[in-house]
Amino acid sequence: MANPSRRSFPATGLATGLAVGAASGLAACQPVQTVKAASDAGGTTVEVEGVPIHLARSGQGRPLVLIHGASGNLNDMTFRLGPALADRFEVIAVDRPGHGRSGIPAGGDVPITTQARLIRGALARIGIDRALVVGHSYGGSVALAWAVDAPGSVSALVLLGAPSQVWEGGLGLTNDLLASAVIGPALASALPHLVTEGFATRTLATVFAPQPAPPGYLAHLDLGLVLQPASLRENARQLVGLKEEIRPLVPAYPRLAMPIELVHGDADRTVGLDIHSRPFARQVPQAELVVLPGVGHMLHQVATAEVAARIRATARRTAG
Template sequence: MSALKRALRIGGMTGLAITGYAAYAQYAIRRFEHLDPLNADAPGSYLDIDGTAIHYVEAGRGEDVVLIHGWNGSTFSFRYTIPELAQRYRVIAIDLMGYGYSARMRDADYSLTGQSEIVAQAMDRLGVTNAAVIGHSMGGAVATRLALRHPDWVRKLVLVDSVNVTEMRRATRFGKLLRVVMPLGAPLLLHPYRSRRRIFLTAVHDPAYLTPEIEEGYFRPMHMKGHLRSMGQQLTSRQDDDLLSPSDITQPTLILWGEHDSWLRPELGERLNAEIPDSRLTLVPSAGHLPLEEQPDFCNREILRFLQDDEASDGAALAAEAETAS
């Protein structure tokens, strides 16, 4: 066999193999994405934001607190936070576009700025104009943009292991390439249960935390139709975000950071604390990247103390005025 025929034969076999695997990948994705967000027994309610179905969970009464989850998170991420805060506040947890039980839209603006505007519109629709906003990981970056773009709407910030735009850009610098290859690699990475669990293990400090119920709560939204496509769109949208300065944040800010976070090292929290004028940093012991879930009692106590600071000051001032008047 001549070298030319051998090369043509190898090329033909390679082409058939690639075509076959691509067909398998599409089949695997269809099997993986078997849920419709609007018919998947979502725990909350929906808002129509410019044609996009946005899922949210609401509980409690009082001053407003808005919760924004991180990458591949959902309202499920706040299942320990919502009940505690709802005893004193009106709590609204929002699934960002492309996450949880919200819609996966084609050719949408998945940038951090775009997501922050969806949150702003949801707040407006729900009558929220002066909220404490809590953001975890990527949700912290969305919350930061919300505070900077709509400062009158955000009275306080809580940033939990919050990513910044520089880190997001670094993580997605090959976004355009990943958007192309993701549909091919996804069956190998996401479909096998062990692959997903292995990734999740790096986010926690104690592996025993990952019970089957918790894994199901995180993995189920990944099975929504269009999820992998929207993930690819997000990888490219991250490069469109402007660099905003944390030093421009005027709201009182609590920074919570898992002391064993291997995804975003505590040094990033220290840097953020140094940049935001009115902020304080609290390291969460025995926690990785998910402190709200690994150490819920500790985090809820710190958040409530922070949210109630002004209330205590106002109460003391009123008591002093009453005493003076008498």
């Protein structure tokens, strides 16, 4: 295994952590209680290039898009961050393709550039052609792809603990297996029946470390949505492909002209501050880096006020 100090985007996250633990339970033939099925939810679904994209809107003001990370859905963004911003912005939280209630194109190929294009198309369908774009973790990589491919549609960019550079190592055997066309479908179908909500809560503690997960977060996220077999497989495929999808973006970073804010916890053990956000801040002259002392990867949940303040400050740096 690679040295953790050099692995800048290790195979952590709720779905991956649950998969590892559930696979251990499967190997031991331990019966466990299944999680509840995904509940119904509000929001709007629009079709873009034949793909359903689900989004939720709140607030009034300048449009602001929130893009969730791996192993999640838009509920991650509507738990704390969206409500904290809805007093000044029209907040649009989106289910990335393959997650929550959004679909994927025929053939299942959805690199970050395609995800960005589909989300951009969904905004166009609701009458928004330019927005402040905020992405957390993997969602930040999607936001970067959006900014590189269609800079005129991004008024400002905020990256929260986001991978932006090529890193050493891979993302773990579990993601490789789930992404596999041979064993992936069977493994993804079995996992939801092997995960208890208690085990999910313990896994969540690892994802949020060193801070505790906020009460009510797991119920709001909707574990049933996270553990949909199709979402588990798509999550793994997207993670496995991310490093090579970032590679061609890196040379374009210095050409980005919109205001850019990077917010990163210095206790983040999922996406390395020194391997991602610090190099990006050197590559892009106008990028501003804010480091949150002692804060881990889920900064938008555990330091919501600070993150929301930085987003508002970034909005003030642009007129559109």
